[in-house]
Amino acid sequence: MTAINWKVRFKNPLFWAQAAAAVLSPILVGLGMQWEDMTSWAALWQALCAAVGNPVLLVAALASLWACVTDPTTAGLGDSRQALTYTAPKAEKD
16 A cells, blocks of 8 residues: 655645645746746736646646655655654754
8 A cells, every 4th residue: 555654744844845836836837927926815826726727737737746745766656664654754864
């Protein structure tokens, strides 16, 4: 069975930043927009609504998010057995 340690990922702010960039980047590029165009929540909402109505942009955003979630250092789609035991993101040891 494929498992992902969602509890630890959700605790990691880097995961959230990566997931947001993974979804927003292909949408903005597909709509011909720049980050600077997102000057209000209304502008961001309009971009997201336009993307949902465009199958190509929706698939691109989902594929980008998929790449953000999967761990390329393990076989298959899930986390390693070691990563599944973590209760917090693993800190680097010097």
